[in-house]
Amino acid sequence: MTTDLDALYQEIILDHYKNPHHKGLREPFEAEVHHVNPTCGDEVTLRVHLAHGPQGTWVEDVSYDAMGCSISQAAASVMTDLVIGKPVGEAMAIHDEFLTLMQGKGQVEPDEDVLEDGVAFAGVAKFPARIKCALLSWMAWKDATTTAQLEEAQ
Amino acid sequence: MTTDLDALYQEIILDHYKNPHHKGLREPFEAEVHHVNPTCGDEVTLRVHLAHGPQGTWVEDVSYDAMGCSISQAAASVMTDLVIGKPVGEAMAIHDEFLTLMQGKGQVEPDEDVLEDGVAFAGVAKFPARIKCALLSWMAWKDATTTAQLEEAQ
């Protein structure tokens, strides 16, 4: 029974919720943002540290402090796993892939090669009220990364 | 046919409309008011002149300048006929009687001894949109008379 519910609360999600990766605010960082989900009050403060090399810019670290439900906490944890160490362009592509999955109303087949643990969020897409939870930290990361790049460009 | 219409536009009303009594603004006066029907734009400027004697205060003159439809113009004319020369208390009672007739949804039998030509307005009560037309100058008269009395009391 309640298959949708089990699809939502996959073991992977509950594991990340209980033992979040990369949690805590760290130095150094080029940009810090604070995002709130106005409807429910979930909050995240998130920092991005970029690094540069011959191959371009990559995400050296993402650190965060978050308050919220299992979905939003687990999403933050999975997100850091996915983007840390990746070139910015590739990380943005992962972001887009995740966004597509969330907005797909449960019709989009997730690509495990790209999203890794993120595929566990496929079930969230069937709970419209919870999609924002899963996206909160991703939005914050995108915002912070864009800000950091803009600052550096100046 | 159109009996309601004929009841509305009685000959007496059309006569007063074409040949209004006491029209024009005159001196002296103790109070002047300007009333507007906001929904349709009908306007009346009205002056009241009170006089005093051993029997109390009476309405010595009511003069007015009005723009509006047949009903509102005729009502002003009939109103002046009814109140000029009457003690204020009696004029107020006539006002109340007319108001009751207008708000009676066509169920109130008008008293010809009190309302004279005013009985012709009985048909207006069946046209909710036109009741305000019939009342505009009466309201202005009541307002002006009350103002005049208040001024004098001071």
Next chain:
Amino acid sequence: MEGLLPDLEVVRKDFPILSRVLADGRPLVYLDSANTSQKPQVVIDTMVDHLERHNANIARAMHQLGAESTAAYEAARDKVSAFLGAPDRDEVVFTKNITEGLNLLANTLVWPGQHQVGPGDEIVITEMEHHSNIVPWQLLCERTGATLRWFGITDDGHLDLSNIDELVTERTKVVSLVWVSNMLGTVNPIDAIARRAHEVGALVVVDAAQAAPQLPIDLAAMPVEERPDVLGFTGHKTVGPTGIGVLWARRDMLDQLPPFLGGGEMIETVTMERSTYAPVPHKFEAGTPPIVEAVGLGAAVDYLSGLGMDNVHRHEQAVTAYALAGLATVPGLRVFGPLDATQRGGAVSFEIPGIHPHDVATVLDSRGIAVRAGHSCTKPTHARFGVQSTTRMSSYLYTTPAEIDALIDGLEYTRSYFKLG
């Protein structure tokens, strides 16, 4: 008759009220659509379905009904956005009517921000405006020390643009005007006026209360110099319910404006000391919005798009031309505004010297014909033409030539009833 909506009789069946029988067994001849339009069954049914099956508060409610209600409300925003060709659906703010939308704007311009209005600044409107596009600007000027100026009207009912360069200057902060006049019917050249206003850096606000029901609108397709910065319309004139209006505005402008109403839904975070605000459109939708009304409006604009706004417009033009021709046959009758249907919308105001408009309306009403009499919320336009009130007939997509015939007959009858020569 050329230009009428195909299947007009079928379209009329969509509107339950059109089969209403009035006093004395008279069928309804509804010629007051510029005041408010009638509603097709699909709008009513959509609202009923929402109330009976999906009702819940939006955004804040996380349960299944809440998700359904939120989806329906936001889908309505998408539909309205498509109806206007809005460049960005988040630029569509739901208000309670266009009056609130215009006040929202005039009110927020009082407070600090990039667009704040102050002493020495000027607001330009026109003598052709509805009271709802006059009073908010008078209040703004009273409160900020800015000056209100306006375009006049030519004798044939067009805006007098001869002094546009003296009127719209570097001092002008806002030019706000009606697209289609609800009294004169005039269709104003908002493109040319916007071009001039943008040259001097003014905001352009368009009151589309009468345009949205009748003209195809495609904001994204307009050249930016000619595109209004703000455009509003009201649900109840576009076959939607009362209690809902739309304010579209350029995103960056909405972002910069301070909030209007404060409360639930429009916040990001609240402490007792201070609050921050949600992104647009929510910043301007404080409190529980008119949910079922927005859903109804969504169905309404879908209905209009289904008919095709080009077809609706063509119908309006055909009926208006027929009405103008008919009115011209009534002795003494004077029409205000352009006499050529191609230059105007479907509201036609007129007078019959010797009979007050109320009396005209009452006699017509006794024959089941509903028209408006009075100042139509355009007192200054009336004053411009030296009249205190007029009678106004206004047609819409469901109006038939036979109804126009009934009007003309009714006017003849009115003349004879009041014994005009």
Next chain:
Amino acid sequence: MEGLLPDLEVVRKDFPILSRVLADGRPLVYLDSANTSQKPQVVIDTMVDHLERHNANIARAMHQLGAESTAAYEAARDKVSAFLGAPDRDEVVFTKNITEGLNLLANTLVWPGQHQVGPGDEIVITEMEHHSNIVPWQLLCERTGATLRWFGITDDGHLDLSNIDELVTERTKVVSLVWVSNMLGTVNPIDAIARRAHEVGALVVVDAAQAAPQLPIDLAAMPVEERPDVLGFTGHKTVGPTGIGVLWARRDMLDQLPPFLGGGEMIETVTMERSTYAPVPHKFEAGTPPIVEAVGLGAAVDYLSGLGMDNVHRHEQAVTAYALAGLATVPGLRVFGPLDATQRGGAVSFEIPGIHPHDVATVLDSRGIAVRAGHSCTKPTHARFGVQSTTRMSSYLYTTPAEIDALIDGLEYTRSYFKLG
């Protein structure tokens, strides 16, 4: 069970949505009525009848439909006036929701007039307010230089009135507070607070959004010293539609306030240079009002009066007591606010340590149980109790004890689902 509405099963049949079947064939258990209430058939039918048979604009329209529509709209004002026991029916202003009503007030107090607020003046609210009764006053203070102050809350969820004499002083211009809290359920002693506020000449504003659905209200019967000067409620929480709210205020106060929104209907006369305004209530009802929504609200308050507000209140008390007893059996669960049903309304917020409220709500929702999770638009109250969000169940006149049982079972299931001890 003592105190339930007689014929509860029959009453439930009045609400079509209550027979809605959700995902997995689950029947709806609607425990989110403090967010928005469901609508009885009679409200929906009254709106449909208006739209299908009587739709026209009001006041301005002189024809038969216009007269019917105007009569229906003004009859709704009479009904609401009777529902509140208002001393004068012209004191009842229709707004789009209570949020607009509170903003109307806070906004007009900025401008010159007898009640104008300025630097040095103080506005007193409470830590228990809905955002809609916080943000408007923050904006007012920001714009006038006045200072916002507030009552705190005791640990058991009552207002802390110990410092009332320091808080409400000669500097206080307005005291605005919630009658029944939408988070804590607390019923506040508005009489005692009004008495004190009136001693110092302050205006008393009561947010009755949660009180009007539950408590019999009789303004005229209140001693004047204890009667609020302003009281508002919102249609959609009193079995009425969205898009309509009510602001009642003392007539002389309404007369003195400057206008809020400017436009059609609220004017007496308009020239390009200046305007004068219509008497109340029309002065505050600019534009085409929410007509069909007011008509629906009229049917809604009639429906409530038909059941009897005393009976509705008794039902609420019985169900709330039953719910509090049930919640007390769930291990670890903590209820915020008074634990005695007689001191509170039907909204009960709680937390289960170890499970986030969203997760509680989602598991309940998968069983068809609709509750709210989040900050319920009362962030400062949540902060006061050291929580970021809570789960809230809220019952209403159609709630059965069996639905409360379903909730408690659902909470037990939620605990086991998340493997809590």
